[in-house]
Amino acid sequence: MTENLKHSLDSISSSHSPHRPSKISKTTDDLSDDEQQQQQQQQPESMSQRPGIQRYLLAIEYIGTRFSGSQQQSNCRTVVGVLEEAFHKFIGQPVSMFCSSRTDAGVHALSNVCHVDVERISKRKPGEVLEPHEPAVVKRAVNHFLQKNEGDVMVIDVRSVPANFHARYKAQERTYFYRLLSGAEPLSTFEKDRAWHVPEELNLRAMQEACKVLVGHHDFSSFRAAG
Numbered sequence: 001m002t003e004n005l006k007h008s009l010d011s012i013s014s015s016h017s018p019h020r021p022s023k024i025s026k027t028t029d030d031l032s033d034d035e036q037q038q039q040q041q042q043q044p045e046s047m048s049q050r051p052g053i054q055r056y057l058l059a060i061e062y063i064g065t066r067f068s069g070s071q072q073q074s075n076c077r078t079v080v081g082v083l084e085e086a087f088h089k090f091i092g093q094p095v096s097m098f099c100s101s102r103t104d105a106g107v108h109a110l111s112n113v114c115h116v117d118v119e120r121i122s123k124r125k126p127g128e129v130l131e132p133h134e135p136a137v138v139k140r141a142v143n144h145f146l147q148k149n150e151g152d153v154m155v156i157d158v159r160s161v162p163a164n165f166h167a168r169y170k171a172q173e174r175t176y177f178y179r180l181l182s183g184a185e186p187l188s189t190f191e192k193d194r195a196w197h198v199p200e201e202l203n204l205r206a207m208q209e210a211c212k213v214l215v216g217h218h219d220f221s222s223f224r225a226a227g
Contacts, residue, residue: 053119054132055165058083058142059111059157065193066152070103070112079103082153083114086145090138091118100167101174108194110177111156115167135160 060083068076072084080097087095099114118138122128133141135158146153179195181187182202187195 052129052132053117053163055115055117055161055163056135056138057159057161057165057167058114058116058138058155060109060114060153061111061156062109062153063193064103064105064107064109066150067105069105069107070099070101070109072097079109079112079153080114082146082149083116083142086142086149087116087118089145090141091120092123093119093121098167100171106193113167113171115161115165132160 060079062079064070064079066077067079067082070079072078072080080099083097084095087097095116095118097114097116099112101112103109103112118132120130120132122130139155139158142155146155180198180202181191181195182198182200184199187197191197
């Protein structure tokens with residue numbers, strides 16, 4: 001399974017390609033006043049930010065084969081853990097990464113989106129707070145350290161965002177790709193860990209007809225925790 005996400009932020013834009021999902025898309029924040037107020041109430045109090053700290057929005061891609069999921073876990077290699085380690089090496093202090101969506105072990109992402117707060121402290125004069133890094137500097141530096149750690153995660157876009165922008169609560173939609181390859185022939189080397197091999201021939205017409213029941217708005221309360 002592969003994931004791609006879209007976010008609402010008027011100042012964010014990206015180039016669109018027919019060959020891959022957008023990085024951080026430019027969308028119009030068309031929520032009503034009541035919906036915006038409700039969304040703000042749902043956001044944690046930790047959204048407040050000290051002066052000198054810059055919040056960055058990152059779009060990341062990764063091959064999930066060697067990860068135990070995206071969320072931080074003790075004694076397991078995770079996407080967030082690897083990202084936080086790269087940022088620590090870059091700025092010299094620990095950070096906390098917040099992703100818009102969790103992915104399970106083995107799930108890949110074309111564009112999962114996270115935010116992180118960074119305070120740039122002078123290495124020559126400890127304690128002196130400097131101007132925030134430009135997004136391009138953040139992208140280049142973090143990718144430098146990521147490539148030294150298996151190279152299965154890459155930052156593909158970085159934007160400076162307001163302190164109240166939250167990768168999870170501002171997400172407007174999520175797109176998932178499920179890839180199935182059917183037939184007696186084994187999977188190509190390039191498709192291993194990237195598709196589900198079904199040896200039997202599938203009836204695509206019947207599957208497409210059955211999928212129509214999923215289209216539209218439905219109550220999926222039974223698929224979530226109470227409350």
